[in-house]
Amino acid sequence: MSAPAIQAALAQMQALSTQATGQTGAATLPADVAGEPNGGFAGELQASLGRINAMQQSANQQAMSFQSGDTDVALNDVMIDMQKASVAFDMGVQVRNRMVTAYKEIMGMQI
Template identity: 60%
Template sequence: MSSPAIQSALAQMQSLASQAVGQSAKGQQVSTQVGAGSFAGELQASIQRINRLQQTSAAKAQAFQAGDPGVELNDLMVDMQKASVAFQMGTQVRNRLVTAYKDVMNMQV
């Protein structure tokens, strides 16, 4: 990929991130600066988001099972699918990191 193409893709991603910040419902801040956080920090934040999604869906499932009238089945199913997809994505990222680590460790110097 050429440098102008990379810059264009980066600008597009930054504009999408700024739009996501505007649509953020709970006041969560999304960093739009390149290199603003460390890789470990971003990985930890992603794991915390996945955990939060799973906890939310579990709490809604318990409320639905208890007969809470404020919990709709369609909202519960959407939250459960979000948590499932997020967990699968986290698992795939972990698998890719392990593969990359093994590849680096197997390199001969």
Template identity: 45%
Template sequence: MKTGGIDSSQIQAMIAQLKAAATRPAATPPAIQTEKVAPKPDFTDAMKGALDAVQASQTKAEGMTRRFQMGDDSVNLSDVMISMQKASINFQATVQVRNKLVQAYHDIMNMQV
């Protein structure tokens, strides 16, 4: 029997595979570990790194702006504008990520258990 283009025997076979995988005992880790395991990326570290990068781009744009205003000939107006736009885009992206995280938090808190 076909259900929406998929044969029901294929569905039954997939369910059987899933049940077999669920009942299989978990693999035990080796007693002695000879290889170094790469550290797992930490969300806090990744977020801090992203925020530090945004702050660095804003600081660079502010410094270039100040140098241009003081009359430094080595700084072009186009370079100042580009660095300001990069800092602005970085900040906007960070705000959007924050908004998505807050929305996800609210969605999780409003879930029925």
């Protein structure tokens, strides 16, 4: 696929995205200047990755607290939170794999 064809397809996708969201004017960026997501697919993906990261950090902190002898942290809570973080990470990896597959399919299309 040639560069002009890719640019034309990208411009068409951006126009359709803008039309679907009801926006006019220039296309929006995935994040504003402060780095916060502004909606759309990219924003949701970024927010999901942030939630996965927060779950992992929370589970690790809880495990460290349990290991240090904190009596307020129960083993069953640690195990459940670690499993939730693991499942969330696995889901994130699967989403990434599907996005890579979709990208490869799109790049292989003939116009």
